[in-house]
Amino acid sequence: MPRTIAEQTEHELGGPGSVLVRQRKDHEELDHLLHELDATTGRAQEEVLTRIDRLVFSHAFAEETVLWPVIRRVLPDGDELTRRIEAEHQEVNELVAALEEGGPDHPERPVRLARLVEVLQEDVRDEEDLLLPRLQERLDAAELRRLGRRWELVRRVAPTRPHPTVSRRPPGNALSGLPLSLLDRSRDAVDAVVRRVPVVAPAGQVVSRGLAAVAGLVERTPPARRGDGPPTAR
Numbered sequence: 722m723p724r725t726i727a728e729q730t731e732h733e734l735g736g737p738g739s740v741l742v743r744q745r746k747d748h749e750e751l752d753h754l755l756h757e758l759d760a761t762t763g764r765a766q767e768e769v770l771t772r773i774d775r776l777v778f779s780h781a782f783a784e785e786t787v788l789w790p791v792i793r794r795v796l797p798d799g800d801e802l803t804r805r806i807e808a809e810h811q812e813v814n815e816l817v818a819a820l821e822e823g824g825p826d827h828p829e830r831p832v833r834l835a836r837l838v839e840v841l842q843e844d845v846r847d848e849e850d851l852l853l854p855r856l857q858e859r860l861d862a863a864e865l866r867r868l869g870r871r872w873e874l875v876r877r878v879a880p881t882r883p884h885p886t887v888s889r890r891p892p893g894n895a896l897s898g899l900p901l902s903l904l905d906r907s908r909d910a911v912d913a914v915v916r917r918v919p920v921v922a923p924a925g926q927v928v929s930r931g932l933a934a935v936a937g938l939v940e941r942t943p944p945a946r947r948g949d950g951p952p953t954a955r
């Protein structure tokens with residue numbers, strides 16, 4: 722049984738810059754944010770949720786386009802292992818989309834939030850205890866650092882919002898990644914202004930909804946859905 726990456730030293734994980742070190746760092750940040758989410762309500766909780774979204778969607782997009790294809794290439798059971806993680810990511814996409822659509826007063830909000838926390842925690846455990854230690858057995862430190870750089874580059878330009886209809890596998894996610902990222906990041910910028918400058922809020926909200934509608938169209942184009950299969954296809 723390979724050792725969880727949670728308990729290894731940075732050196733054992735391939736040194737700073739290794740994909741395993743970078744993964745664990747993000748997972749730790751997520752853990753802090755999930756605790757904060759639990760300790761807040763109302764407007765403050767909304768803001769923590771936004772920070773969680775920005776972290777997890779770009780993180781997962783880069784996994785699905787860069788890391789999981791490598792895992793499928795180097796591990797005989799890579800397909801099955803990554804399928805399990807992709808199903809968790811799909812559920813996160815659907816839960817966050819439902820939370821956004823439902824707004825702060827939806828009766829199902831507490832149940833959806835609780836489930837979101839649960840799935841995100843399960844996802845981290847599956848990656849750190851099952852998937853990433855198996856990848857570690859197949860790659861040397863230099864390869865882990867190379868993969869770390871590639872993952873980081875993609876993560877920085879990845880979409881930052883839920884897109885439940887997009888394929889969880891290439892080529893659909895890779896093809897739609899750039900337009901969705903531009904739309905998501907424009908919306909992030911508009912929403913940040915709306916929060917800071919209440920007087921422009923009505924106009925800002927119209928722009929934000931417009932960008933969301935365009936993203937919805939991109940998400941539903943046939944190229945964006947290519948590569949998906951059960952259980953993550955919608």
Ligand SMILES: [Fe+2]
Pocket residue numbers: 744748780784848
């Ligand atoms: Fe991860």
